[in-house]
Amino acid sequence: MTTTTHTATGTLLETAGITKRFGSLTAVDDVDLGLGRGIVGVLGPNGAGKTTLLRILATVLAPDRGSLSLLGLDPASPTARTEVRRRLGYLPQSPRLYTGFTPLEMVDYVAILKEHTDAAWRRREAAAVLEAVGLGDRMHKRIRTLSGGMQQRVALASALVGSPDLLVLDEPATGLDPEQRIALRSVLAETAHRGCVVLSTHNTAEVAALCQHVLVMDRGRICWSGTPAALAGEAEGRVWESDVEEPTALRSWLTGPGTRRHVGTPPAGASPAVPTVDDGYLLVTRLAR
Amino acid sequence: MTQTWHADEETLRSWATGSAAPLLAASVEAHLLRCADCRRRTSTLSVRATPEDSVRRWEALADRIDRPRSSRLLRLGLATPGLRTAWLASLLLLLALPVVVTVVGGRLPLFMALAPVAPLAAVALAYGRGAEPAGELALATPSAGLRVVAARAVLVALTAVPIGVGSALLLGLPVDIALGWLLPGAALASLVALAGTSRLDPAVVAACLGSTWAVAVSWPAALRRVPADVVSEVLASAPSQLTALAIALAAVALTIVRRDAVAYRRNA
Numbered sequence: 001m002t003t004t005t006h007t008a009t010g011t012l013l014e015t016a017g018i019t020k021r022f023g024s025l026t027a028v029d030d031v032d033l034g035l036g037r038g039i040v041g042v043l044g045p046n047g048a049g050k051t052t053l054l055r056i057l058a059t060v061l062a063p064d065r066g067s068l069s070l071l072g073l074d075p076a077s078p079t080a081r082t083e084v085r086r087r088l089g090y091l092p093q094s095p096r097l098y099t100g101f102t103p104l105e106m107v108d109y110v111a112i113l114k115e116h117t118d119a120a121w122r123r124r125e126a127a128a129v130l131e132a133v134g135l136g137d138r139m140h141k142r143i144r145t146l147s148g149g150m151q152q153r154v155a156l157a158s159a160l161v162g163s164p165d166l167l168v169l170d171e172p173a174t175g176l177d178p179e180q181r182i183a184l185r186s187v188l189a190e191t192a193h194r195g196c197v198v199l200s201t202h203n204t205a206e207v208a209a210l211c212q213h214v215l216v217m218d219r220g221r222i223c224w225s226g227t228p229a230a231l232a233g234e235a236e237g238r239v240w241e242s243d244v245e246e247p248t249a250l251r252s253w254l255t256g257p258g259t260r261r262h263v264g265t266p267p268a269g270a271s272p273a274v275p276t277v278d279d280g281y282l283l284v285t286r287l288a289r
Numbered sequence: 290m291t292q293t294w295h296a297d298e299e300t301l302r303s304w305a306t307g308s309a310a311p312l313l314a315a316s317v318e319a320h321l322l323r324c325a326d327c328r329r330r331t332s333t334l335s336v337r338a339t340p341e342d343s344v345r346r347w348e349a350l351a352d353r354i355d356r357p358r359s360s361r362l363l364r365l366g367l368a369t370p371g372l373r374t375a376w377l378a379s380l381l382l383l384l385a386l387p388v389v390v391t392v393v394g395g396r397l398p399l400f401m402a403l404a405p406v407a408p409l410a411a412v413a414l415a416y417g418r419g420a421e422p423a424g425e426l427a428l429a430t431p432s433a434g435l436r437v438v439a440a441r442a443v444l445v446a447l448t449a450v451p452i453g454v455g456s457a458l459l460l461g462l463p464v465d466i467a468l469g470w471l472l473p474g475a476a477l478a479s480l481v482a483l484a485g486t487s488r489l490d491p492a493v494v495a496a497c498l499g500s501t502w503a504v505a506v507s508w509p510a511a512l513r514r515v516p517a518d519v520v521s522e523v524l525a526s527a528p529s530q531l532t533a534l535a536i537a538l539a540a541v542a543l544t545i546v547r548r549d550a551v552a553y554r555r556n557a
Contacts, residue, residue, distance in 0.1 A: 058429045060554045078549055085431040096424030110423055113430035113437075158426055168429070 011036055011069075012166060012196040013057065018066030020052050027052035028063070029220035039192045041211035041228075042200040043281060049220040050200040051093050051170055057198055058090040058168040071166055086115065089164035089191075091172055095155035099144035103130050103154045106143060110158040129157040132187050134180060149175035160187065165195035172199050173206045185210050204277045208232075214277075216284050223288035228277050235275035235283050240266045250286040296320055301331045307345060374414070376445050379407035383452040387459050398520040400462060402506040404453045405474035406499045411445035412481040413495035428554055435548040438485065446478060462521075469525030472533035477502060479540035486547035 013035040020028040027049045042050050055061040056068065059075045071087055073080040097106055107126035116122050130139045133153040138146060143154060152175040159169060167188070173181050188197050188210065201207055207214050208228045216224035216231070224231065241261050246252060249262035263283045266272060273279075296304075296317055303309040304317040321328050382403065390399050414420060415438050421427045427437075450471065457467035477498055484494035506524070509515040523529060 055554065060425060060428045062553050078552065081552065082431045085429055085433065088429055090426055090429035092425035095426055096422075098422030101422065106423070110426065110430065113423065113427050113432040115431050155426065158423065 012071055013198070014069040015057075016067045018053075018056060018063040018068060020056060020061060020063050026220050028056065030066070031220075031222055033215075033222070035196050035198065035213075037192060037194070037196060038212045039188055039197040039199065039210055040213045040215060041207040042198065042215045042217055043204065043207050044200075044202065044217035045285065046202065048217045050202075050217055053217065054093075054168050054170045054198065054200055057166075058088065059084055060090065060092075084166070086162075087165045089159035089161070089167045089169075091155055091159040091169040093170040095152070095158075097143050097151060097154055097158075099142065101143055102140050103135055103143060103146070103157065104139040106154055107158050107161055111161050114162050116162060125161055126157075129160045130154075132160065133157045134183055149177065149180070152176065153180070156184070156187075160191070164191065167191050167195065167197040167199075169197065169199040171201055173201060173203065173210070181206065181209060204281050208277045216281060216288075218285050218288045221288075224284040231280035231284070232275045232277045233280065235263055235279035237272050238266065238283060239263050239273045239275045239279045240270040241273050242270065251282050295324065295330075296327050298330070298334070301327065302334055305331055305334055374419075376411075376448060379410055379445065379449045380452060382407055382410075383449055383456055386453075386456045390460055398506055398510055398517040398524075400457055400460065401466070401470055401473075401521050401524050402503040404457070404470040405477050405502060407449040407453060408442075408446040408474040408478040409481055409495050409499050411449065412442040412478045412485075413491045415439075415442035415445065416481075416485045416491040425554065428552075434552040435486075435544065438551060439482070442478070442482065446474075449474075465525045466521045469521070469530065472530050472537065473502070473524065476533040476536040476540070479537045479544065482544045483540045483547070486544055486550040 011034050013033065015031055015033045018028060018031050019026065029049070031053060042053065044050050052061065056063050057070070059070070059081055062076070068075055070084045073084050075081040075084050098109075101109065104123070104126050107129060108122050111122040111126060116125070127136075127139060130136060133156050135150060135153055135157065138150060143151060146154070152172075156169070156172055159167065169188075172188075173184060176184060188199075191197050192212075199210065201210075211228060214224075214226060214228055214231050215222050224234070239261065241255070241259055243258045243260065245260065246262045246264070246267065248265045248267055250264035252260050252262045255261045261273065261279075263279050263286070300309070300313070300317060304314050304321075307314075309317060321331065386400060386403060389403075418424070420438075420441055427433055453470060453474075454467050457470075458464070480498060481491050481495045485491040506520060510517040510520050
């Protein structure tokens with residue numbers, strides 16, 4: 001299925017039939033995308049292919065098949081790939097930081113890799129992105145002395161350095177508390193204003209809080225695409241609560257002592273519950289199978 | 290505390306207008322905090338400092354304090370634990386050579402067998418995961434690829450050259466043999482560089498090539514069929530050296546042709 005989010009502002013990221021296999025496993029299977037400005041969340045269970053898709057979008061992996069256009073350039077060509085990488089920010093799933101550096105040195109080092117040669121500019125930019133992720137008071141401490149959540153934010157700051165037009169973030173909210181997640185939203189909103197942010201998560205609450213558009217991925221394919229509200233809307237009239245197991249439910253789970261919530265076809269007489277993004281997500285991933 | 294000196298008017302004026310150099314400005318500021326006389330004189334100067342001036346001064350000072358101490362190249366090269374280990378290991382290997390050769394005696398052409406392993410190890414470690422402090426994040430930057438791997442390998446391998454040559458001369462080896470390991474070393478290192486553009490693991494290729502080289506060079510002498518100095522002389526001879534040069538050039542050329550493979554993640 002083709003997924004498009006672009007409006008009159010044009011397409012910043014386009015894929016046609018991209019596929020990536022590892023041995024007999026097809027991690028990304030024939031994915032077509034057309035994304036414009038804004039924040040797009042990729043939601044899916046573990047092993048759905050989110051990380052592989054994001055690695056392809058971040059030019060870190062080359063697809064086996066299909067074509068890719070990032071910021072209007074084809075990363076298969078070395079010169080275009082370098083140009084894309086100049087305007088790209090990437091946060092890997094398990095970012096590695098050199099813990100002997102301070103956050104300022106780490107971000108400065110990434111800025112060097114991004115070909116920023118003016119040292120004074122780099123220092124100001126590094127301080128600004130660290131400030132933006134809430135590490136303004138820790139930028140001179142060694143990374144090894146920081147907590148896991150703070151280290152995650154150092155990596156995020158490294159991705160943000162140089163105001164990229166395309167941000168690819170693999171589980172950016174891991175290790176962040178709710179307050180920091182709200183701060184993350186405002187940081188990402190700034191990039192989304194001029195460019196495209198693609199982030200992955202397996203947390204539906206994060207998608208609802210951060211993203212304007214959701215892609216649900218399952219077994220390498222995009223099985224659903226739309227706004228978070230529309231994802232919740234998928235479960236409209238198809239979610240109900242009761243205190244017994246229901247044969248017509250596609251999925252059921254306990255929500256409290258003796259209370260179960262179900263998605264599927266409600267039996268006659270069941271009173272529908274207000275659907276959430278969670279319900280919609282569980283329903284579409286089950287229907288996709 | 291009584292002040293024994295006072296800032297002259299020009300210095301105070303340059304501070305007040307923001308035109309003083311960052312270090313002078315900091316020093317004047319420290320003085321003004323303690324000297325009421327100079328504070329009074331500053332207040333009577335007919336200048337007005339704008340908030341932008343103080344922001345600019347502060348940034349200039351912070352730039353100076355926070356400026357990274359090591360150079361760009363050094364940061365790319367040796368600021369990483371992986372490369373520091375590589376650098377130390379190749380250094381130790383070459384420094385230990387005279388001792389090993391003295392202890393084992395001259396029966397084996399040990400110098401020729403071991404010295405070329407240092408540049409080979411440098412390339413393997415430059416490809417290694419530990420060499421990149423930013424890990425996968427670095428792959429998505431414009432610097433990613435062969436350029437940065439090559440810069441690191443050359444940086445480490447180059448330090449091995451004077452030490453290797455020096456330790457050979459210390460051993461009393463003739464100059465042609467002291468220099469004779471350089472081209473075989475370059476050939477082996479470029480083969481590892483080429484392996485890095487394929488699906489093969491450069492570290493495994495380096496281990497195989499290094500041990501094969503060491504055994505092949507020591508074998509004839511170990512069997513006492515050929516004296517050790519003859520093996521070294523054969524390796525230092527023009528045909529062997531030209532062969533090594535040809536291999537090195539061909540491997541480097543192929544690596545450059547295949548450099549695209551280095552620009553991506555090596556595995557899933």
